[in-house]
Amino acid sequence: MSSTATQPRYSLNRKVAVMGYPHVGKSSIVQRFTQNMFPDRYETTIEDQHTKHHTAFHRDFNLRVTDTAGQQEYTVFPRSCSLDVAGFLLVYAIDDRKSFDICSSIYEKIISVYGDPSIPIIIVGNKCDLGTQRVVQQEEGKELAKQCEAKFVEITARETNRVNEVFELLLREIEISRGNLRGPPQQQTKEQTSSDPNDPKNCVIS
């Protein structure tokens, strides 16, 4: 995806952060996106920085992804996750009710730190391949997204395409919020046929 463009173009720097409860798969999503692999290990993250070049909307982006610590001992907003973060992925696991419940309080924290409820946020229900162990229904996720004025997506980090779409969706939200992109409809991404971006239903990829 990260094509080395033939004509010289400068890349835009965009910083995003991935947040959520422990053990929901934040690192898995990030690594799926940046390295296209699903880590089969089991490690607690404290903080990781990843970079990836990504081309979308006819532009090159230098996407810097901060993988944060879920463990409550570590402060929610680490230093590198400072004010220049342009958007958030708020992750929960569909097989873990607590991780979903905690999302709204993380959201509140984000808003209270940034003071701007319009900051682009995407709520991600991860592990949707574990459908048999599902305890958080898709509707609940949509409901939460509505309350937070955020987009909602259900994915599994085991699949590449969907993960990339999530990051693209976030990028689009960021660009729209900065006025670099005119609001929808946009044809660049295939599945986004919605005419109303505020309707979270249209963003569900599951």
Added chain:
Amino acid sequence: MGAVTLKSTKKEKRCNGRFRNMQLSFFNEDDDSEDTCLLGPFDVKDFYMIRKIESSSESSSILIHVGEKRHVISFIEEPLFTSWMFILAEAWLTINCKLTAVLKNDHEFGICGSTWIKYGTTGEWKCCATAINKMTLIYMLSESRDRVFKRNSQDESADELVEVDLRKVMTMRERIDKSEWCPSVKHKRGPFSITLHGVTLYIDSRDDATTTQWYEAIDSILKQPAKILENFRLTGDNIPVIVDKCIRFVSAYGMKSEGIYRRNGKVTEAKTITTKLTEDPVGYYPVQESDETVYAVADVLRTFFRKVEIPLFPLSNQPELFKLAQESQSLDLFKQYAVEIKKFPIVHFATLKKLIGHLRNVSEHALENRASVENLSKVFAASLFVTDQMTEDGKQVFSESYNHQINVMIHLITGYDTIFQISIEEELSRQIVNDAEKKSLNAKKPSPDLIVAIHVWEKENRPFNVKMSLASEEVCREAIAKRGFDGPPDSPYAVFECIADGHLVRRLPPSHKVSRCVMQWIDWNCKDGFLLFDHDKLRFDGKDMSVFTGKVKVAEPGSKTFKSYEAKIENGTSISAYRNEKLWKSWPMDDILWYVGSEPGRKSPNAFNCAMILNSKDGYSSKFPGFCFSFKEEADRNRWLTAVTHFSKNSDPDEPLVYI
């Protein structure tokens, strides 16, 4: 020695208190000539008890019992209040037992005075000069009494000073049996006791009021909320009880739980456990409610370390540890850690040792619980070096030292044996525990000495206990021999096994051991089984041995649908059921147990039923267990049961089994 403005007694009158020449007296505020003395003078040596009462509202006061009267002195000025207490206590202790040698300026006395103390149940009541300094109870045999009785013998042991660490008190009891009371003290309340690891101290004072004061003083210390590790209730080896409990729980239930210490438990469950462990650290034990409980307990432990004011790794020792963290692992490095960790305060050291040892054990099971040394280090480092308080204060909101902290943890866990100088004995005992754990998994059989209840005539009617190893016949004899047995001694009796809410009944053959029933219930996971001692109404007479064959209605396990089958016993070894001349099912005799009766909910078509249950693990279900055989005639059922019993190897052929 000084005069301070104070309020005195019930009238709350302001006056000057003066302590001079070991005498305490109170004067009018503006006039302190000797003849205007309001109260006193009281001789310090007449003081029976001095107690500092700290009330949250307004001012604290000092309560003094002198002679037969009691006086309350309330101070207005807080700083002077403490020094008054100190001066009075010091003076009293000096006079009474020359405790001055052990007195230090940083002592904070909560209460002091004469008490009667008995050390252990078999000890002797002795009159002691006692004081509580912070969280330690100090006592020493009173010299005043020694002077009277032991003037000649300079008994050294009489001067022995005993210190009792109140943090390690396990229980405190108010109502003591009268046989334990102190003979020298006469009052209604009696003494109270505090139990420590291995010993109980009985404490009494002169009268109800003073004993109550002592009780309250100790009680308030035990209930004091703690903010630093040292002030928590401790175990015998200086570990906060709450830490010890959590570690034990996780060791017992969480060694194989995936993501232990990483995944979080239910917040509410963790909160409840924390509250209960704070209220009653010694008496409360976390209970395994579900598989999630162990994660909640793990949370309790982690948050505990975040909530204390001083982190487990004291701030002053952290820079040195961080230096070591940058070195690579070696035996020499571990020895340097050992030196550094020795500098920790004793409670910190003991707790760290326990915790690291535990984490090491957890990481040894990493294949199952996926808690590797690295993961555990990451999770715990942030709790052991930093506290919530520090984060709130803005210190180390994000710190470069995260990596160092984690490294320290990794080093400690891997170098545990060297750093904490684990002796071979400790290592061995750990090994033994590990082996025992493995064994206990294999040995599931309960001991034959296990006790089981036998109900008489009906359920919950005067049940008595017997050892599981007894045979049914022996149980009958015991029942008849019981005092208050209300049946004729020579009529026939038997023990019956009742399951499915008492609807299915089986008579146990006389030689049948009770344990066989119980083991079967365990195998079946049958929870409502009980044993009943009752009249053996229908004894087998051996006359009617014509075997029943013919149509019978049968319902399958869990089902209410009855169908007609031809049932017969084949070759004396199995039972077969035919439908339309075709074999439907066949069961070996040895694999089944027969019960008389049926559950009313099954609505069997005929009145005379019996149930056939497979003795395999999945043979029983809580709803409609077994195959229900429904007979039209009572005689048919009897003949059927007689026959199956006769051929069944499980029972003694000479013994009848039919019971109706």
